[in-house]
Amino acid sequence: MLSLFRAALCAAALASFPxxxxxxxxxxxxxxxxxxxAISNLAPRAEAVSDLYELVAIARAGELAIYLDxxxxxxxxxxxxxxxxxxxxxxxxxAGTTEPYRLSAPWSRKPGSYDLVFxxxxxxxxxxxxxxxIIPPDDxxxxxxxxxxxxxxxxxxxxxxxxxxxxxxxxxxxxxxxAVVMMLTRRRSRPAMVxxxxxxxxxxxxxxRAHEGEDHGTxxxxxxxxxxxxxxxxxxxxxxxxxxxxxxxxxxxxxxxAAHRSALELPGRIIPDPNASGFVQSSVGGRLSxxxxxxxxxxxxxxxxxxxxxxxxxxxxxxxxxMRQRQxxxxxxxxxxxxxxxxxxxxxxxxxxxxxQLEDTRTELQGLKDRRGSLDKSRREPEELIAPVDGIVAEGxxxxxxxxxxxxxxxxIVDPTRLWVEALSFDSLPGVRSAVARLNNDRxxxxxxxxxxxxxxxxxxxVQFAVQGDVAGLRAxxxxxxxxxxxxxxxxxxxxRAALVRNANGQDVVYExxxxxxxxPRAVRVEPLDGDRVFIATGLAAGKRLVVQGAxxxxxxx
Numbered sequence: 001m002l003s004l005f006r007a008a009l010c011a012a013a014l015a016s017f018p019x020x021x022x023x024x025x026x027x028x029x030x031x032x033x034x035x036x037x038a039i040s041n042l043a044p045r046a047e048a049v050s051d052l053y054e055l056v057a058i059a060r061a062g063e064l065a066i067y068l069d070x071x072x073x074x075x076x077x078x079x080x081x082x083x084x085x086x087x088x089x090x091x092x093x094x095a096g097t098t099e100p101y102r103l104s105a106p107w108s109r110k111p112g113s114y115d116l117v118f119x120x121x122x123x124x125x126x127x128x129x130x131x132x133x134i135i136p137p138d139d140x141x142x143x144x145x146x147x148x149x150x151x152x153x154x155x156x157x158x159x160x161x162x163x164x165x166x167x168x169x170x171x172x173x174x175x176x177x178x179a180v181v182m183m184l185t186r187r188r189s190r191p192a193m194v195x196x197x198x199x200x201x202x203x204x205x206x207x208x209r210a211h212e213g214e215d216h217g218t219x220x221x222x223x224x225x226x227x228x229x230x231x232x233x234x235x236x237x238x239x240x241x242x243x244x245x246x247x248x249x250x251x252x253x254x255x256x257x258a259a260h261r262s263a264l265e266l267p268g269r270i271i272p273d274p275n276a277s278g279f280v281q282s283s284v285g286g287r288l289s290x291x292x293x294x295x296x297x298x299x300x301x302x303x304x305x306x307x308x309x310x311x312x313x314x315x316x317x318x319x320x321x322x323m324r325q326r327q328x329x330x331x332x333x334x335x336x337x338x339x340x341x342x343x344x345x346x347x348x349x350x351x352x353x354x355x356x357q358l359e360d361t362r363t364e365l366q367g368l369k370d371r372r373g374s375l376d377k378s379r380r381e382p383e384e385l386i387a388p389v390d391g392i393v394a395e396g397x398x399x400x401x402x403x404x405x406x407x408x409x410x411x412x413i414v415d416p417t418r419l420w421v422e423a424l425s426f427d428s429l430p431g432v433r434s435a436v437a438r439l440n441n442d443r444x445x446x447x448x449x450x451x452x453x454x455x456x457x458x459x460x461x462x463v464q465f466a467v468q469g470d471v472a473g474l475r476a477x478x479x480x481x482x483x484x485x486x487x488x489x490x491x492x493x494x495x496x497r498a499a500l501v502r503n504a505n506g507q508d509v510v511y512e513x514x515x516x517x518x519x520x521p522r523a524v525r526v527e528p529l530d531g532d533r534v535f536i537a538t539g540l541a542a543g544k545r546l547v548v549q550g551a552x553x554x555x556x557x558x
Contacts, residue, residue, distance in 0.1 A: 042228060044108070044136070046116060047516045048129035053077065053120055055129050056242045056516045058228070059108040066093050066101040067242035068120065072545070074245065074252045074513065077122060085117035100242070111137040230557045238511070238519045238557050245517070251549035252513045255493045257542050260535060261433065262488035265528040266463065268423035268437060270478040273466070276415035278388035280396070285406045286313040288398050289382060295398050296411070302387045308411055311404055312382035330372040337365040391415040394476060419467045419474055421447055423482040424460040428452075435465055435484040442497060443473060444532065447482065483528050493536040494529055499548040501555045510536075511554050513545040519554055 044059045049071060056067045064084070068077045082093040082101050093101040107114070118129040228241040240250070289310045296308055344358045395412035404410060421437050435447040447465035454461065465482065467474065474480075495510065503509050509521045524539030540546075547554060 044133060046131035046133040048118060048131035049516065050127050050129055052125075052127050053129060054516050055118055055120070055131070057116065057118070057131060057133060059105060059133060059135060062104070062106045062109050064093070064103040064105045064108065066103060066118070067246075068101060069242070069245075069516075072252065072254050074250055074545075076246060077120075080120050080122040083119040083121075085119075087114055108133070108135055111135045232557050236521060237514075238521075238554055239517055240519060240554065240557065241517055245550075248550045248553045250547060250554070252545045253495070253548050254543060254545050255495060255536075255540060257491060257493060259489050259491050260494050260529055261485045262490055263528045263535075264425070264427075264429070264484045264486060266423040266425050266482040266484060268421045268465075268480045268482040270437075270467075270474050270476050270480060271420045271422050271464075272394070272414040272476050273418035273420050276389060276418040277391065277394075278413050279409045280308055280385050280387060280411035280413065281407055281409055282311045282383065282385060282404045283406065284311065284313050284383060285404060285408075286311040286382065288400065288402045288404050288410070290400055295400075296393050296396075298393050298396065300393050302391065302393060302413060304387055304390050306387045307384050308387055308393075309385040309398060310382040311385060314403075327372065330368055334365065334368045334372065337361060337368060341365055385410055387411075387413055389413055389415065414476055416475075417471060419471050419476065420450065421465045421467060421480060421482060423463045423465065423484075425452070425463050426460050428461065429463065429484060429486065432463075433485045433487065435482055437465070437467065437474075437480040437482055439473065439478075439480055445469070445471070445474065445480075449484075490535065493540055493542070494533045495536060495546055496532060496548045497534055499546055499551050500524075500526060500534055501551050503555070509555075510540070511547040511551050512540075513547060519547065 046057045048055045048057075052071055054069045054071045054074070058065045058067075066082060066084075068080060068082065069075060070077060079095065080101075081095075082103075084091050084093060084103055086103075086105065087107045088105075091103055093103040095101055112135055114133045114135070116131050116133055118131065120127045120129065228243065230238065230240045230244045232238050240248070289312060291307045291309065296302055296306075302308065341358070341361045344353055344361055347353045348355055348358050391413045392415075393411055394414040396410060398404075398410060429452060432449045435449060436444045437447055438444045446468045448468050450464040450466050452461055452463040463482075463484075499510050500508055501510070503521065503523075507523055508526055509523050511519045512522050514520045522539055525537045526534040527537050529535040
């Protein structure tokens with residue numbers, strides 16, 4: 001019994017579904033192919049293009065809003081004179097500084113197809129742009145602009161006004177049938193279930209017959225108000241009204257094939273210029289102490305020859321014992337020589353000894369005193385750590401009393417205005433003509449080739465460049481990407497990096513401007529070219545208009 005009930009219920013549901021059987025293929029309509037997808041909530045509009053200009057005229061409230069842009073760059077054209085041949089005769093559009101050109105068009109309130117001719121005069125040059133404006137009948141949704149859009153809008157309106165009673169009847173019938181079936185199922189009443197299913201079929205058939213004449217006595221459902229909004233279309237394209245394009249500052253270029261030099265993309269790292277940097281090291285181990293002004297802090301500027309720290313070597317017990325012994329010997333010798341010198345000074349006037357002997361004794365005494373003084377000085381005077389070059393302190397964190405090992409790097413001095421880049425290449429460079437360093441924020445710095453070494457770390461070849469010009473934003477140790485241009489050439493399209501975006505799948509895409517208010521994503525394969533451009537290897541043809549400014553914003557349209 002339950003299987004029979006399930007089969008009957010499925011048949012009733014299929015008969016009452018709006019898109020099946022006699023309800024959908026009623027008289028006067030062809031449902032073999034669905035109508036083309038329409039862009040919802042659009043005001044009637046007309047488009048016209050020429051080699052110079054791209055024009056969009058939008059009809060709203062008895063007025064035409066005319067958007068005039070450069071065809072190649074999509075820049076708005078201001079200060080032009082636009083004369084329009086309308087059904088009411090020739091008219092001149094009013095120019096606005098920040099708004100589109102406007103033209104009074106009371107005839108646009110009536111449905112119909114209107115052929116318009118726009119004559120644009122700018123800087124002494126005139127261009128004629130013909131266009132057709134279609135105002136659909138009963139334009140409740142405002143869906144118009146092209147014959148395809150008008151037909152689609154009519155299909156939407158037809159389905160909305162004709163199928164609503166059927167949907168309502170089917171929904172109410174299904175709800176009531178479900179409630180009754182639940183009650184009858186509990187009572188095991190098979191004849192009653194069959195009656196319910198037959199009643200549902202009769203209701204559906206009656207609704208289909210009532211739909212044949214298209215006159216149901218019910219008013220058409222009002223559609224949403226006209227709103228020109230950017231939206232992503234079912235086929236993946238993007239509709240962006242001209243007003244929104246100006247807000248987003250969308251700019252385009254027409255690509256042409258040309259010969260470009262090949263470029264290699266290398267990982268690199270900022271290093272200081274070897275001739276403008278240096279280490280401050282201690283030749284002996286000892287305890288660090290600050291100079292009179294204190295230790296220099298990180299980033300502090302220093303001059304060549306400045307004392308940055310002192311190192312006092314520690315004395316071991318055996319060294320101290322030896323030094324005391326040597327001091328005692330020197331003190332004893334000094335005492336003996338001093339007594340001898342005093343005795344000679346009394347004998348020289350009487351001629352008992354020669355004056356030369358007196359002078360030798362004085363020299364001997366002075367030598368002994370100098371040796372004694374240097375021995376004391378070696379115990380008390382620390383080693384000075386001096387800056388080898390001008391620059392700033394890039395590394396070095398020292399504390400008073402810290403013990404420094406012999407040959408330890410105490411400070412690293414770097415000239416921040418003279419920086420290099422060391423890149424790693426796994427292939428020999430055929431000939432570097434120019435190079436740039438690029439940061440993660442796409443900022444670039446010109447480089448000058450300095451030389452390349454032999455195979456080094458991990459079989460890679462170190463290649464060094466000097467940063468030219470302003471180095472603001474760079475620091476030693478920072479990772480960059482080096483784009484080195486070589487002598488090899490390849491033919492194709494070069495586009496700015498700003499035109500390249502990533503889709504949800506992580507694939508590189510560009511946006512083609514296929515119509516005045518329509519953009520299509522194109523998947524491409526790119527190769528590095530220079531700091532500002534990439535090379536399109538596959539995916540595009542010559543003459544296409546690509547978005548080079550605002551492409552990232554187009555990718556956010558949903």
